[in-house]
Amino acid sequence: MAAIDNLLPEIRDRAQATEDLRRLPDETVKALDDVGFFTLLQPQQWGGLQCDPALFFEATRRLASVCGSTGWVSSIVGVHNWHLALFDQRAQEEVWGEDPSTRISSSYAPMGAGVVVDGGYLVNGSWNWSSGCDHASWTFVGGPVIKDGRPVDFGSFLIPRSEYEIKDVWYVVGLRGTGSNTLVVKDVFVPRHRFLSYKAMNDHTAGGLATNSAPVYKMPWGTMHPTTISAPIVGMAYGAYAAHVEHQGKRVRAAFAVEKAKDDPFAKVRIAEAASDIDAAWRQLIGNVSDEYALLAAGKGFRSNCAPVRAATRCAPPVAQSPRSTGCSRRPVPPRCPMRLRFNGSGATRTPVGCTPPTTPSGHT
Template structure:
């Protein structure tokens, strides 16, 4: 799907130019959202029968990286909203037809965290709750969110659902997103009050998390057999790596003619030159390790070989490590960028802020992931929370 990336790059200057306004608006500008929509990036993982491309996840990741290197917030929205069509492909056909039947460019926001409660009723559930961090939500007509199933008194039972509902059934808290980085993502809170969710617009989260969504939907395409625990974080980690690539590009452009206070041109300072090469190599290694794992998982999935828990744990460890490695490398060059890099009218500081906020996302927290990956290597069998998002 090189054509998708080509279409994004045709609007590269506009996306870069709109980044500052997006920060002020605390959402993508309408022009940036239109550039994403027109490019088709949100349809890359969407089923072909609904106007999607069913692209290789590597191509999706590379496209998200390139977009985030133009503007972190735009890449972040592409990476997160772009995964939701993959998730919807596991739902009942009736839900897919309802959302894509009239408009195959319909966007869905998230999050999947079960912050609300769905109480069973005739034909479905009644949903209430408040969800945080709904990236790109101002430009979406539907939302896919997690919900705990409750009893008649609203007490959580332990079962988790993923549910979809239209924009008319939830409220966006416009004042809930005022942050230091990724401001342009508009990752605002959603409020749902007594919304009826028909059963066909729900799916047991365990079906998705266990990698059986493709069976539930009667699909046989390699793309939809991919492990959820790898493809969902893929867009997020790809966006973060793209931000560090954008920061590196800004740094190199600014340093070419820079002369230090000492009077020594940057080009003649061996210590700075070493730091540039070291950072570039680390960011490149982060990118390569992420994409290599995608290719490895794809090849096994295409051959009908199940991805084991140990392999999934390695894959998640690779994602987390890539994000931290690239961010640390970016820090090394930002610290050598001079005071001018801190001015708010320069893009490098925005990449730096965006990447650090991106690193705080739950999928980039290393503790449980590293624990589980190492324990599995040593012959252990992680249980409970140590299997979460693996």
């Protein structure tokens, strides 16, 4: 974690450049590679650390606190090593056999499908929101398996970069630096060993468990995927809070006898409430992950799914309050103002289905 902390100043300095570039800078990805970030959830057989997932999510939270896009992409691309570990050993060898540092992007939304053919599937579709795809050599795309015109399964197809097109469409307001472009797949054959059913993950019959049996690979998809999204969201909230406190510390309120905003008792209450809400969100989120991991390591059952979503939604009010508290909602804000960057990034995180309150908590078990 010390190595991650040492990276934070340079990642913070590149935050605006990351948004302007509309993807992570190559220097940022190399720096993350150099400190071993992407090995955190990778199996030991491929040189990884297969660590406690709480450590991985803590790292993504810290990265997101200084650059939302970097935290977002790091979390999503980083968790794909956990996902690939559940695939058949042959798929792992295809991706990591020559280069264990190979990265994978994804788009799990069912925007295409695979039709059953001899030996595998014929995949077609156009998948939006593939964060970090410019830095990946493979991708996971989600969708149903179609046989005789009907869906018979649902899962992820693993496809190499040479067999899909990246469409540059990511022109957005928040999290521009994630480079979440669209992947187009046309008549691509995917062998059976490069498909993983969500059912197999949920009932612990995934082929990769035969060679990767550490407790981390028994964590439920319903925890790992939503937390992958929620951890950087909470990190961005911490970053917005820090930017707000820094801004308030310099602000002078001319209407109140040149009183410093930081001395306003009402402002202090709002700041304290925001800090409390964000801390509570993180404690709930990381506590859920830690508890589940401990139970799995002990061979016991668990409950999952609700905490990641609740943690993400808890962070929205304190971040939304920041512009009103600082006066930014009533006056022009410079385009490169840190407060604008934090606010836009945090707002953009409310759209993924994994963080949608009306739907996801219903899966709580």
